[in-house]
Amino acid sequence: MSAPTEAGILAVDIGGSGLKVAVIDRDGNRISQRLRVPTPHPCPPGVLIDKVAAMAAKLEGYDRISIGFPGVIRQQRVLTAVNLGSEAWLGFPLAQVLGDRLGCPARMINDADMQGYGLIEGHGLEFVMTLGTGVGTALFMDGELMPHLELAHHPIGHDMTYEEYLGDAALVSVGKERWSQRLLEALRLIDVLLRPDHVFLGGGNARTIVVDLPPHVSVGSNAAGLTGGAALWRDRDARRR
Known part of the structure; x- marks a missing residue:
């Protein structure tokens, strides 16, 4: 009897022109189709969460979420979101709210940081x-x-x-x-x-x-904006060694 397959990570790449999601494995390999929709403008938190949730509903096999966000992130809250055109982002806990919406834990970093993990x-x-x-x-x-x-x-x-x-x-x-x-x-x-x-x-x-x-x-590869999401769930002490 084969061992059960480990659940993947829902990677979310929030761009100024497109919102992209896919399920990746612990090594960053994509294990689902990649979905993309245009980023609305303006794009306040509620609109973005609805768009991401609608795409996530078409995917399965994940039990945690990684989010790359185009702005400054501190203590899992958004400090800036210049290219999304809404002041409602100031202080918004996107990872917590999206995780609650989709029913699994979520972590968030700046989108360039997340893409960097997939490139370096x-x-x-x-x-x-x-x-x-x-x-x-x-x-x-x-x-x-x-x-x-x-x-x-x-x-x-x-x-x-x-x-x-x-x-x-x-x-x-x-x-x-x-x-x-x-x-x-x-x-x-x-x-x-x-x-x-x-x-x-x-x-x-x-x-x-x-x-x-x-x-x-x-x-x-521009796909690194999603595949880099695996790093958010790796053991941080192991990454430092």
Whole structure:
């Protein structure tokens, strides 16, 4: 008689343009179909929870939830949600509310942090930049997540923040060639600031890059926004060892 199959994790990737869900196993492998719906605008908490719950109802085989959220997260509460267009997010306990709605425990981190877990190799100082509706960043040392930096809202120059310089609106405004040159300038500044051993680029707009990237920079799979959710349920002491 075969052993029962371990229940999976419902991974939720909340993006500025799309809400994505899938069931993954403990190693981050996808074991269900991937579902996606456009992100409503504005998208207050109740609307988002209804959308995610409707997608989750089409999946099965999970007993816990991982959420990647586009904003600052502290003590499992949302502090910022710039690209969702609703002040109702301030202080909102999304993991608790969604977990109660779906009947299983949930954990939440910043979406770039979660995607980073799906991209990094776990060696040295690794920097992750996600390029989508906005810009997300994450930093890891030997596989351990460092304190979250909202670099997207830090000035890069030209009276712009990283998000204004490299977000989706900028790509549409200046085109792929100029936007790609802007990306190279941002990467140069990241090298000066952090000296990372490797930089991983993710997000939907990473595939629009039309310049040669430095040797220590690579484009990763956008699926990492979901597969990285497995890390939220790994033993934290084991991750540090």
